[in-house]
Amino acid sequence: MRALVLNCTLKPSPQPSNTDALARVVADALVGHGVEVATVRLVDHHVPPGVESDLGEGDDWPAVRARILESEILVVATPTWVGHPSSVAQRALERMDAMISETDDEGRPVAYNRVAGVVVTGNEDGAHHVISEIAGGLVDIGFTIAPQAWTYWNRGPGPGPDYSATDDGHEWSASTGRAMAQNLVGVARALAGAPLGPPAS
Amino acid sequence: MRALVLNCTLKPSPQPSNTDALARVVADALVGHGVEVATVRLVDHHVPPGVESDLGEGDDWPAVRARILESEILVVATPTWVGHPSSVAQRALERMDAMISETDDEGRPVAYNRVAGVVVTGNEDGAHHVISEIAGGLVDIGFTIAPQAWTYWNRGPGPGPDYSATDDGHEWSASTGRAMAQNLVGVARALAGAPLGPPAS
Amino acid sequence: MRALVLNCTLKPSPQPSNTDALARVVADALVGHGVEVATVRLVDHHVPPGVESDLGEGDDWPAVRARILESEILVVATPTWVGHPSSVAQRALERMDAMISETDDEGRPVAYNRVAGVVVTGNEDGAHHVISEIAGGLVDIGFTIAPQAWTYWNRGPGPGPDYSATDDGHEWSASTGRAMAQNLVGVARALAGAPLGPPAS
Amino acid sequence: MRALVLNCTLKPSPQPSNTDALARVVADALVGHGVEVATVRLVDHHVPPGVESDLGEGDDWPAVRARILESEILVVATPTWVGHPSSVAQRALERMDAMISETDDEGRPVAYNRVAGVVVTGNEDGAHHVISEIAGGLVDIGFTIAPQAWTYWNRGPGPGPDYSATDDGHEWSASTGRAMAQNLVGVARALAGAPLGPPAS
Numbered sequence: 001m002r003a004l005v006l007n008c009t010l011k012p013s014p015q016p017s018n019t020d021a022l023a024r025v026v027a028d029a030l031v032g033h034g035v036e037v038a039t040v041r042l043v044d045h046h047v048p049p050g051v052e053s054d055l056g057e058g059d060d061w062p063a064v065r066a067r068i069l070e071s072e073i074l075v076v077a078t079p080t081w082v083g084h085p086s087s088v089a090q091r092a093l094e095r096m097d098a099m100i101s102e103t104d105d106e107g108r109p110v111a112y113n114r115v116a117g118v119v120v121t122g123n124e125d126g127a128h129h130v131i132s133e134i135a136g137g138l139v140d141i142g143f144t145i146a147p148q149a150w151t152y153w154n155r156g157p158g159p160g161p162d163y164s165a166t167d168d169g170h171e172w173s174a175s176t177g178r179a180m181a182q183n184l185v186g187v188a189r190a191l192a193g194a195p196l197g198p199p200a201s
Numbered sequence: 202m203r204a205l206v207l208n209c210t211l212k213p214s215p216q217p218s219n220t221d222a223l224a225r226v227v228a229d230a231l232v233g234h235g236v237e238v239a240t241v242r243l244v245d246h247h248v249p250p251g252v253e254s255d256l257g258e259g260d261d262w263p264a265v266r267a268r269i270l271e272s273e274i275l276v277v278a279t280p281t282w283v284g285h286p287s288s289v290a291q292r293a294l295e296r297m298d299a300m301i302s303e304t305d306d307e308g309r310p311v312a313y314n315r316v317a318g319v320v321v322t323g324n325e326d327g328a329h330h331v332i333s334e335i336a337g338g339l340v341d342i343g344f345t346i347a348p349q350a351w352t353y354w355n356r357g358p359g360p361g362p363d364y365s366a367t368d369d370g371h372e373w374s375a376s377t378g379r380a381m382a383q384n385l386v387g388v389a390r391a392l393a394g395a396p397l398g399p400p401a402s
Numbered sequence: 403m404r405a406l407v408l409n410c411t412l413k414p415s416p417q418p419s420n421t422d423a424l425a426r427v428v429a430d431a432l433v434g435h436g437v438e439v440a441t442v443r444l445v446d447h448h449v450p451p452g453v454e455s456d457l458g459e460g461d462d463w464p465a466v467r468a469r470i471l472e473s474e475i476l477v478v479a480t481p482t483w484v485g486h487p488s489s490v491a492q493r494a495l496e497r498m499d500a501m502i503s504e505t506d507d508e509g510r511p512v513a514y515n516r517v518a519g520v521v522v523t524g525n526e527d528g529a530h531h532v533i534s535e536i537a538g539g540l541v542d543i544g545f546t547i548a549p550q551a552w553t554y555w556n557r558g559p560g561p562g563p564d565y566s567a568t569d570d571g572h573e574w575s576a577s578t579g580r581a582m583a584q585n586l587v588g589v590a591r592a593l594a595g596a597p598l599g600p601p602a603s
Numbered sequence: 604m605r606a607l608v609l610n611c612t613l614k615p616s617p618q619p620s621n622t623d624a625l626a627r628v629v630a631d632a633l634v635g636h637g638v639e640v641a642t643v644r645l646v647d648h649h650v651p652p653g654v655e656s657d658l659g660e661g662d663d664w665p666a667v668r669a670r671i672l673e674s675e676i677l678v679v680a681t682p683t684w685v686g687h688p689s690s691v692a693q694r695a696l697e698r699m700d701a702m703i704s705e706t707d708d709e710g711r712p713v714a715y716n717r718v719a720g721v722v723v724t725g726n727e728d729g730a731h732h733v734i735s736e737i738a739g740g741l742v743d744i745g746f747t748i749a750p751q752a753w754t755y756w757n758r759g760p761g762p763g764p765d766y767s768a769t770d771d772g773h774e775w776s777a778s779t780g781r782a783m784a785q786n787l788v789g790v791a792r793a794l795a796g797a798p799l800g801p802p803a804s
Binding site for chain 2: 029111135137140142143178183187194196
């Protein structure tokens with residue numbers, strides 16, 4: 001079983017990413033369940049705006065898309081900016097929008113039988129809405145959302161330190177992330193044993 | 202396999218409910234898959250505000266909650282008001298909030314291994330957000346969200362006729378509702394074959 | 403100048419309301435600006451579901467609506483449940499929906515030239531989304547939203563104590579609430595000096 | 604009085620933009636009120652990810668930011684993708700996030716006394732949520748939101764033609780856009796006559 005963590009931080013490598021730090025907790029838990037995990041930091045790649053799967057020369061999205069479709073599990077990890085998923089996360093959803101009408105050999109949308117979850121960080125309130133926005137988009141695209149398949153580290157009231165600048169609350173976020181990993185694997189296995197067919201009409 | 206449709210219209214019986222009319226399309230499709238379907242129009246019952254499972258004498262929620270837990274599939278059906286899920290739908294989520302800390306004999310949150318979807322109607326734009334809000338809440342509570350497990354009938358731009366006052370767009374909403382029903386059943390069967398265990402910590 | 407604080411807690415009086423406690427900070431700051439402030443705890447009144455201004459005998463909404471329209475400033479104060487505004491807050495928005503098509507003697511929607519803000523509490527993450535949901539609805543209804551016209555006290559990651567159970571973060575929430583009060587008054591005075599006319603078409 | 608329309612389409616020039624087409628209706632109405640209107644199609648400029656006002660060489664944002672601050676009115680115009688504001692609109696909000704802590708000579712956040720509205724297009728449902736997301740972000744940043752300061756052209760149920768491919772509903776969107784323009788101008792004039800001071804603390 002394979003998982004892809006799509007880190008949607010605004011910060012290009014090698015800047016440290018708080019979102020990466022929390023996503024690694026989930027990735028490690030997935031590895032502990034025997035899952036092979038890869039991570040893509042999307043901002044390091046050239047992903048032009050659009051809603052097609054391949055925008056031609058210089059477009060790095062087709063390679064990212066291929067890694068999504070090689071995986072049974074997708075984890076979208078994003079910081080919170082102005083209370084929303086990052087522009088990089090929204091860019092990923094826009095490019096995945098094309099998947100709604102792309103089908104496999106059996107006529108199923110390509111995201112069917114794949115399971116998704118969300119990891120959120122932020123130096124202020126906002127995680128639950130970010131989770132709903134990302135999960136809502138992924139359901140439209142064809143992913144299954146496992147129960148409680150998220151973790152976050154956002155604090156408040158008001159702005160405060162970043163995730164990596166303190167240990168406060170790390171234990172809750174990590175424990176919630178381990179539960180998330182287990183549920184992602186559990187639902188992915190259930191769907192592997194009894195896959196969905198093409199949608200009725 | 203059993204499903205409960207929770208109709209969150211603002212209109213008490215016997216007023217006709219547009220939400221009920223579209224939810225029945227999904228219910229019929231579920232029946233076609235061999236599912237036993239019950240419907241509750243929540244506004245016909247006395248459900249006081251709160252976040253506990255039983256608020257004592259005169260509280261009709263415990264009976265509704267029991268029907269949710271007798272079912273493998275939950276369909277939340279709601280109109281769109283001011284762009285949001287109805288106050289009745291939010292009331293249901295608030296009462297279901299208690300389920301987050303209620304566990305079964307094996308230590309699993311009681312909503313685990315149950316699958317949910319959303320039906321939305323409205324005389325103006327707003328369905329996708331309503332779907333995300335409801336689905337986001339149900340994921341927190343412990344439900345699994347099947348892929349594309351929603352249908353809606355909202356139009357725009359600007360206010361227009363109700364669902365039952367026209368046939369426009371009914372075919373798309375019905376076809377999308379049949380696909381939703383199939384995916385709800387598919388994921389519920391997958392989880393029945395390989396149920397999730399209690400969450401790790 | 404008058405202001406109405408609409409407290410949308412789920413808890414009927416005399417239960418203590420965290421939302422009331424934070425809203426009082428804003429109310430006190432409004433009083434300091436010479437504003438006459440009234441508070442309504444909506445759950446203490448009988449407000450049946452619907453989208454009309456008067457649902458007949460036993461409907462307490464018409465009296466609440468009158469107090470909204472006697473005031474130049476509206477503060478919607480709500481707890482956060484499942485990441486959303488409370489069902490009581492959504493009920494208020496639904497009843498205010500009728501105001502969209504109600505006009506004054508000059509043909510203006512009745513909410514025009516009134517200014518609104520939002521107060522949010524919660525024992526977990528979610529405030530910014532609640533603010534956007536409430537403010538978005540109030541803009542539709544015809545209120546003007548003053549800049550940074552909100553305060554909140556929500557913490558995270560994960561569930562924690564209620565506002566009244568700790569002093570953590572109270573200072574930030576109070577300071578933000580005082581700025582909110584000043585901006586509400588400032589925009590209300592600006593509109594009093596140069597009121598909007600009826601909308602063009 | 605000046606206004607800036609920030610067109611957040613995903614399509615670079617010279618591709619036709621549906622969002623531009625509807626935003627032009629609002630721009631024309633603003634001109635009719637004596638406002639000088641400029642438009643920026645953000646995707647034609649290089650705006651790297653980040654939350655600072657100037658990311659150095661090659662960053663086109665400082666010039667866009669200057670035009671925002673030369674204007675009393677800001678119109679954010681965006682398409683709807685996966686039910687959300689475009690990644691380009693979110694990018695603009697992220698860059699404007701820096702304005703929260705930037706103050707003018709009198710100690711006011713630089714966005715104070717500026718008024719904002721939202722224009723949305725889409726080939727499916729979603730406008731009201733996009734409006735709330737954008738307006739919510741702009742309130743945080745320090746803009747005042749005029750009443751009913753939005754228009755949209757989104758249809759449903761299900762995907763359909765683009766704005767420019769049909770005339771259906773254009774009249775409602777245009778009429779709503781003209782009312783929006785009038786309210787933007789009215790609130791901007793009111794604030795010009797009685798400007799907000801620096802926030803209390």
